[in-house]
Amino acid sequence: MAVAVPPGRAGGSGWAWRPVAQDALLARAFHSCTELQGRLYLVGGLLAGGAREPSSDTVVFDPAGGQAVRLGARGSPQRSHHDAAPVGGRWLCVVGGWDGSRRLATVAALDTERGVWEAWTATPSNCPPAGLSSHTCTRLSDRELRVAGREGSIRTQRRYGSIYTLRLDPNARSYCYKEEGCHTVSRSGHCAALLQTPGPHPGHQLLLFGGCNSAEPEVAGLWSHGKIKEEPPVAPHLMEQLARLVSSGQGSRQGPQGLRHHSCSVVGPFAVLFGGETLTRARDTICNDLYIYDTRKSPSLWFHFPCADRGLKRVGHRTCLWNDQLYLVGGFCEDGRTASPQVCILDLFF
Secondary structure (H helix, E strand, O other): OOOOOOOOOOOOOOEEEEEEEEOHHHOOEOOEEEEEOOEEEEEOOEOOOOOOOOOOOEEEEEOOOOEEEEOOOOOOOOOEOOEEEEEOOOEEEEEEEEOOOOEEEEEEEEEOOOOEEEEOEEOOOOOOOOOEOOOEEEEEEOOEEEEEEOEOOOOOOOOEEEEEEEEEEOOOOEEEEEEEEEEEEOOOOOEEEEEEOOOOOOOEEEEEEOOOOOOOOEEEEEEOOOOOOOOOOOOHHHHHHHHHHHOOOOOEOOOOOOEEOOEEEEEOOEEEEEOOEEOOOOOOOEOOOEEEEEOOOOOOEEEEEOOOOHHHOOEOOEEEEEOOEEEEEOOEOOOOOOEOOEEEEEEEOO
16 A cells, blocks of 8 residues: 655655555564565564564565565465575575574575475585574575574674575575685674675675674675676666765765664665664664765775654664665564564655
8 A cells, every 4th residue: 555655854864765555464573575576575574572483474565566465375484583585586595594492594495486485405515504593695696695694592602703605406495505714703683785896897795784893894705807697686776866865965974883683785886774773872772874885986985874753763674676766674663662564765865
C-alpha cells in the first residue's frame, strides 16, 4: 500500500528517506533482504525487540507494484542475524545465523524457480566456522562468497575475526568453507563492501565497516585487475546524485565511530551507510545518520550527513539497490523494540 508522505529535508542536508510502501509483513529486524530478478526477498529476522525466537517466514516484496506477499515455500529457515546472497540468478543462499538456540554455519537455499527451500550439504573437505551471527557474506562470483566476522558464542569468541571463502555448487546442492590465512579485528554487526580500487588498472578490495570501536574500514580481501568478474548493479542516476551530494560541502569529513547493525550498499565508487547502533554512548544509541565513503581518489574520503528526524532512527535494517533506487526495508525504530513496516527510497535533492 502506497504511503503519501511529503519527503521533507532530513536535517537540511539534501536527503530524505521517502516512504513508498507499508505492510505488516515487512516489519522485522536482523533479517536479510536480497534483490533477485527484480524482487526483494526478506528472510527471517526478529519481529519484536527482545524476541528470542527468529521468524521462519520468507516475504517477497515487488518494488514495481509496491506489494508484499508471504512465500508459501516449505522449509523456510528460522534465522536472524544471518546474511544471504543470490546465486545463478535462481537461488537465494542463506548463510549462517541464529536459529533460536545456536549459531549456525550451514547454507539453506531457496530455489526461486521451483519455489522450494533446500538444505545444501557440506562437502567432505568443508572446514566451517564454529558458528556465525552478525557476520557478512559478500559475492565474489556466482560460485564464491567471502564470509567475514566473529564466530562462536560470547564465551568462545576469539580476539580476532576470521575470513572464510565459501564455495557453492548449485548443481550438487553443496558448499565448502575454507579459512583464509589472514584475520581481521574482532567484529560483529559490521557491514562489508566490495569496491574497485582507484587507478588506471583498478582491482577490487573488500572493506569491513564498523562492528567494533574502530572508525576506519579494514581490508578483508584484495584482488588485482581482472581477478573479480562480479558486475555490480548499474545505478547511473543515483551515482551522479551521490557525487553531487558529497561535493555540495554540506557533509562533514567524519566517518562513523563504533557503529554496528547498520546498513551498507555499494553504488558505483560509493559505499552508502545508514543508521545502526553506536557503541560510543550509553543512551540514545540508535542512529539516523547517513555516511558516504567515496573511493574515487586515494585516499578515500568519508562524508557524514546527520538527520534531525528521530522517526528515521533504525537498527537491524537493510538497504537494497534496485532500478537505480536505494530501498530501506525494516529495522527496529528509536525504542529498539518496534519493527518498522515501511519501505522507503533514498531521495537526494539540491
